[in-house]
Structures are given as structure tokens and as C-alpha cells.
Amino acid sequence: MLRIVTLSLQVSIAAVGIAALLGLPLGALLAVARFPGRQALIIGLNALMGLPPVVAGLLVYLLLSRSGLLGSLGLLFTPGAMVLAQAVLIMPILAALSRQVLEGLWEEYAEQLRSFGAGPCRAVPTLLWDGRFALLTVLLAGFGRASAEVGAVMIVGGNIEGFTRMMTTAIALETSKGDLPLALALGLVLMAIVLGVNAAAQGLRDAAARSAG
Template sequence: MLASFAAAVSLIGTFDPEVIRILLLSLAVSGSAVLIGCVIGLPLGALVAVARFPGRQAVTVLLNAFMGLPAVVVGLIVYLLLSRSGPLGGLGLLFTPTAMVIAQTMLVTPLIAALTRQVIEDSDRELGESLRSLRLSRWQQARTLLFDARFSLVVAVLAAFGRAVSEVGAVLLVGGNIAGHTRTVTTAISLETQKGDLPLALALGILLIAVVIAVNAATTGVRAFSMRRYG
């Protein structure tokens, strides 16, 4: 065990090309998914928070429920959509990084939207009356509240990234864990452990833990900064 750990540290310390390639792909896939999730989820969550329409409660329940979507189910849905017999099979996206981005986007978008809705709804209780007195449209209210709650929303986005980067089920189904092409940190850990290559699995595990710690540290830092600045 100690020998495997020492070898893992050596792989990290020497910037092993395979380790770096796997890590960069994971960060690129998860980062892209979170970026797309923000473009969709932030305005969606804000509009649900400020708008009043029939079925709003049902939409809120669905957003909250989809926060806990099982990753393998999302992976299965994307697989069926992108497979040769699926409606999008002609695009040839299955077993590509793009397919992994699509799967992770489906996972993180409901999370971002649900957290945004809660944050904006809390902010609306404080500023809503003032904004409505200015006769702003719903979208203008949503944009103002999004800006006002930006630090809390950064925490939500970082939480979504943490979920995406540590996810294995969906990306394994739609990416195929192809060496040098679609192998991410989590899928590589699973494969290398089964193969008995513990140094590589441990090296990737250490890096994954480091990324998660960095995300949590950034979350704590943003929260502390917002508290100091805005009380």
C-alpha cells in the first residue's frame, strides 16, 4: 500500500502526461457543463422565483426533485438519444466529450436552477416590493435580484461544479471511458482499480480530492467575503 501511494505521489510530482491529460479533460467537461447549466439555470431559477403563474408550485417541486436525478438514469437517457437508433444518432456524438458534456449539463442545470430559485426568492422578500414599485418587468426584476445575490449564486455554481467533476455513472455510459479520448478522473479510477493499477488510481484520486477541496475552499471564501462586505 505504501509503495502504491509513493508511486502515486511520484506520478503527480513528475506531471505524468496521462494523469494530466485525464485531469484536464475532466475539468474541461465539467466546466463546460456548468457554464451551459448557468446560462440555462440562472435565468430559469430567477424567473420561477419572481413570476406568478399557474403551475408555479409544480415547477418548483420538479426543480427540487431533479436536483437528485440519478446520474446513471441521465446517462441512459442521453445514451438512448445519441445511439444509432436514437433521434440524435445521426450526429455521431456518442462516446465523445460532447456527449459527456450533455449528460453533465442535464445533471447540473436542475441543481443550479433550484438553488437559484431559492436564493432569488429569499432576496425577493427583501427587495421585491421596491422593485415592483418601480414598475419593472419580471425579467428586469430577475436580473436585478441575480446581481444582488451574485455571491450566494457563486456558491451554488461551485456546488454544481463539485457534483459534476465527481460524477462517474453518466459519463461512463455516454463516454465509454476511451483512453486518450473520453477517460475522465472518475472513470479512470474505476477502471484502473479493477485492473490493479493502484498507483494511477491513487494519483487520480488524490487529484480529485484536491479539486473538491479547492472548490469547497473557494465556496467558503466567497461566502466569507460576502458576509464581510454585505453583512
């Protein structure tokens, strides 16, 4: 069980990190910049927030298969493929939610930043830093989606025992086998991890609020 839990955490944390590197700056840029096609991009990101996991898994599978663009990397049915699938799934969520969070900050700081000659590209890092505690909620949403994922990681990981089996895929497998005690134990561990991460993030926000006050 320890190996399954460890792999689940490693994959989900890595996926959130990769998705954050792409999604948060994109969300911040959409919050501050005005350009042709911006509204269409926002609509697209909002739509992709509801992307079915099996569709994301299928797209990554096709990308990593032997005939795919990245087939030569040999990532299919490895933890790396599961990280990529989860990152594809949650990146639109992080981008769309961070845009909503940072638009309020931009309205507050826009005039001041413009007076310093800061364009959109220079304003993005400032907004990300000032909104870092508010963005914790966005990252938690991404982590929650990643840690609960089954379909995409099942397709690209194969649920191989001792190699790509995660908590969610193990719960689905053990339930189908009738081993409900193990499935329930894994479910409780997963819930405890999610609650622990949320509690830690809330503690950070509270500490920041006290120091600011």
C-alpha cells in the first residue's frame, strides 16, 4: 500500500507543478492583456475545465503511442505518462481559475503598475506574487482533480502492479475484485491526504493574514 500511496502523491504533485508552470502565467496574462481572440481563448479554457478524463487520457495515449509524435520517448505505460495526462487535464482548470482570481487584483493595481510603465508581460509576475496566497485555492482545486483521477491514468498507465498502480486505480480494481476492505482503506487514505493538504494550505493563508494584519 505504501508504494501505491507514494506513487499517487508523486504523480499528482508533479502534474500540478507542471500544470501550474503553464496555467498560472497563462491565467495571469489573460487577466491583464487585451488581444484579438482573448474571449475565445477564455471560453475554450472554461470549456476544457469539464474535459472528460478518458478523452484526455486518449489524447495523451495517441501522442505517446508508437505512431504518435512523442512515441520515440517510450513513456507510454510509465508514471511519466500519468503525470502528462493529469497535467493536460488540470492545466485548463488552473488557467481559468487563476484568471478569475487575478482579474480582481489587476483592477486594483492596474493604474499603479501602468504609472511605473509596466506592460502586461511585466505585470504578470507581480500579480502572481501578490496573489500567491489566493492562488493556493486554485492549486488545491488542481490537486484535488489530479488525486481523484482514474480514467486518464488507467489508459496511459495501464494500472501495472508495482509500477503504475495508483490509489484511485487500485480502489477501482479492488472493488471490482470484491476486496472492499482494501478499497475502503485506500479511499480513507486518499481522503486523509486531501484533507491534510487543504488544512496545511488554510494554515498558510491564516498565517499570511495575521502577518499582514
